[in-house]
Amino acid sequence: MIEVTACLPRGPVFLAGETINCEIMITNISRDNNDLEVDTVAWSSVQIICQCTVSESRVQLHKTQIMSTEEASSTGCDTSFVPNKGERGLTVMCTKPKILFCNLRLEPGDSKSFKYQEAIPTEAPPSFRGQAVKYSYKVIIGTQRLDTATKLLRIPFRVMVMPGMNDLSVYNEGEEIRPSNPFLHNQRKENSVLDIALQVMATVTARKAPHSYNITNSKGKVAKFLLFKQAFKLGEDIVGMFDFSEGSIPCVQFSVTLQSEEQISEECRRKPGQGSAVTSYVKHQEMCLHTVRTHVNLPIPLTATPAFMTDIVCQRWRLHFEFVTSVSQLSSPAEVMSQTQDGGQWRGPATLDVETMVWDLPIKVFPTNPLHASSVTLLKTGSSIHV
Template structure:
């Protein structure tokens, strides 16, 4: 019996355009007590990357040419044929060219042999996403087979984030003609990796520039002033904002800010023309603010969330959803009741209030894959026996 084990040494999160590396080990674990031969062999083994798209049939209508599940397609052949998407649900939207590891591998009892698989994730690949109507999932598929036996497959899931604009990384590499030169140093042209360039781009587009100020008003006057330091964020960052009620003419009793994503299906793929946008809420900040002059909010962006993206089927956007509860009547200043511990104020038993809402779009970009790997629950290794 041969044990096949594989692992992703860097972690399960990658950027589109990066090269994924997988370490694969084949070990003969046969024992003499089981009357197994001293030498076991495998006919072949191959590795490739696939991406499956699963949709909710009640919300999405795909063209008939694309609406063939891999489960139906894989059951038409015999068990000895190699179909990398066998048993997977949904539509295969990405399948890289298989790379053959070996043919006719023979291992003595206790012997082990290792292989390294490397392949670049296409820059135009869709990102990993688990939405209400659409799901994109990636896996490394390792297929192997004994002679005249069924095919066995080992699957390792991983996550892909997409940063648009990295199709041609050569434009980010500085040429020798314009690079600063130092006559006292031996200048060597260094090619930056996709990850290095992506981190530079992310630092530039999400850097704090000029703060954005918003006046929040309704039909009766000014409620508050909101200050946001930037509108572009990386996953894992905190969204920090300041509310200023000092110049407000309409008393604000309570406010809440909710981080939300909008999952919008393309018009040609909607099951119903009137189908709306699916909203998912992540983090909510709520606070009572009557008689408050200034306060702030801090909303973290989860590392496990998906940054904004667009494909042929779905578009994901991010926003901050504000709700303000304002008083319809002026709130009179009431004298504080002094006690030994300080002063207290008791609010009125009833208030005539109304609620106003406001949605502010923000941009959410990927983060360093190593940071995202630190919080993921995906397993980076798997094992089967053939």
């Protein structure tokens, strides 16, 4: 019996454009004394695929967006390599298959190791589990023994997409600006995709000038909201501050919710005028009557998907605000205490006539270091099958 084992040594999270490394081990685990013959494995091949699963009640795909099984494999018989066999959904991306070996002969107890490397296309969609659309990636390893059907080993992994990584040459230093040393041999060393992506992430998410927003309704000013930056990485905290000191309308309660909006493109919508799907992650709610200043802190989950856009779906991020304001003016505790020399006790009203107002503030969410995202993922880095 042959055992095929594969693992992703760096972890199951990668950026689009990076090279994925997979270590594969083929072992003859036969231990029966009566079975001492050399076992032959006909061939083994590896390929990366991206499957797209959609909700048929909300999404309608066109023929040009569907990759058939014939396009992802050469033939469809049991002895051929069909990477998307048994997979749900549609194959929207697949790399060219690479042959690891042919006619491998192993004696009982012997093993042979192989390394597979493949660059993830920069134009590939990210891993995404939305309400109407899902994208999932897998490394597919097909292996066949003589006179048996092909068996597939699947290793799922996650892909994050960083915008602006299609042309990496603009991020590498040119010869005219590179410092030269006449005593050293010039060796041009290009930055890796991960190094460049981390530099771009740090630049676009750096704290710059804070953004201030005046929150008003038809009757006057409610509060001022201060956001220190509008671009964030996965795993970062969104920190903002409310200032109610200049408000003319009493605010009784507010809430801030971190949300993502999944919007289907118009040509793929099942029904005209179909709305978008909203997913809420973290919510901060606070009673703020007579509060002068307060702050909010909303962590962005590492397991979430950053903003992206494909031909089928678009993912955006926003902060959803809800304010409950009083229709009439209310006396503050300081005013009650100043009316008597011996002090007094302030009690809140038993009933209030209130109004509710909502506001959505768009923000930008970018990927993070794949090593950080790997620390919280539930994906396994390795698997094995018997052939």
